[in-house]
Amino acid sequence: MRRRKFVQLASLLPTGVLLNNSNVQAKSVDADNEINPVVISTWAPNVKANAAAWQVLVKGGTALDAVHQGVMVPEADPNDQSVGYGGLPDRDGRVTLDACIMDHQYNIGSVMYLEHIKHAITVARLVMEKTPHVQLVGEGALRLALENGMKKENLLTEASEKAWKEWLKTSQYSPMTTVENLLERIKNNHDTIGMLALDKHGNLSGACTTSGMAYKMQGRVGDSPIIGAGLFVDNEVGAATATGVGEEVVRICGSHTVVEYMRHGYSPADACKEAVKRLIKARGEATARKLQIGFIAMNKKGETGCYSLTGSFTMALRNVAGEKVIDAPSLL
Structure with a gap:
């Protein structure tokens, strides 16, 4: 295999060092002007998901296939109680899932x-x-799933069923107790996976999947499956995805908002920050302090960034330089 010369571009925010900095420029260009792949996802535990996506990317696969394969990892993990199998149920004990995917040509599902x-x-x-x-x-x-050969299965694990029954003892059947305790729960776990990838052809794609807010009212849907809220991709500009209390992300069309800031020249980190600021303005600081919202973003150059509302949020990144976990700065 012939040798390639890589040029690595890196930039730090003036207020932090790399591991505490949400603006990581991950662009690399080889001698044939191919873009080196980048994949990012919400939350530190999703380095495992990034690893699966990375294997697709380094073999020349598409960003769409990468994010698809990547988020399937937590979907199949019974120990991840915020996504797929083992997800915490609604208040009636039913595990219901939401997901969306978007490619570089505005194809969405x-x-x-x-x-x-x-x-x-x-x-x-x-x-x-x-x-x-x-x-x-x-x-x-x-x-649709069954017609295409997928099999029905029980997604409620013993651990998640036990947690739900414990919740029922003190909740008075009110999903508001989930909202009130969300920050505490996320300190020990994480919430949803949103993933963005850039492939060697310079194309972006994204995916987001979740079991939704624990103990929600039957039929509740958050931001994760809504294009423009939980996920948005514009191949000319960049991509963004979100995590946290979905009702609030929907309120400001969060991921689309982030991409639009990048369209106007903001870095990925600053674009995420502006979306967070917009949410604080819409809801007021007192309400915002009770919420957890996080955004991650990537632009066409492979530069990445993240920002959160109230802390306790991380972004997992994988590129040619290796794997790292980035603590997102927060406004409150």
Whole structure:
């Protein structure tokens, strides 16, 4: 294999060092002007998901295939109680999943309130590639999965069922107790996975998948399956995804907002910061202090960044320089 000369570009925010800095420029260009791949995802534990996506990218695969394969890792992990199999149920004990996927050509697919299928992201891609629609919900999404050879299974694990029954003892059947305790829960775990990738052809794609807010009201849908809220990709500009209390991300069309700031010249980190500032303005600081919201973003150059509302948020990054976990700065 002939040797290639790589030029690595890196930049730090003036207020931090690399591991505490959300603005990591991960662009690399080889001698043939190919872009070296980059993948980022929400939360430190998702380095495992990044590793799966990275294997697709380094073999020359597309960003779309990379994010698809990457987020399937936590979807199949019973110990991840915020995504897929083992996800915490709604207040009636039903595990319902939301997911969406978007490629570099504005192709999109989404599923909401999907039961009995572990890999919601695969069903979202089926919506994108095998139907004339962009969103399917509930029974319709399940039927599409079954018609394409996917199997029904029980997604409620023993551990998640136990946690739900403990919640019932003191919750008075109110999902508001989940909102009030979300920050405490995230300190010991994480919430949802959003993933963005840039492939060697310079194309971006993204995926987002979740079991949603624990103990939510039946039928609740957050930001994760909504294009423009939980995820948005514009191949001319960049991509963004979100995590946290989905109702608040939807309120400001969060991921689309981040991408639009990048369109106007903001770095990925600063674009995420501006979206957080917009949320604080919309909700007021007192309310915002009770919430957890995090954004991650990547532009066409492979530069990445993140920002959060109230802390306790990390971004996992994998590029030619290796793997790192970045603590996102916060405004509150």
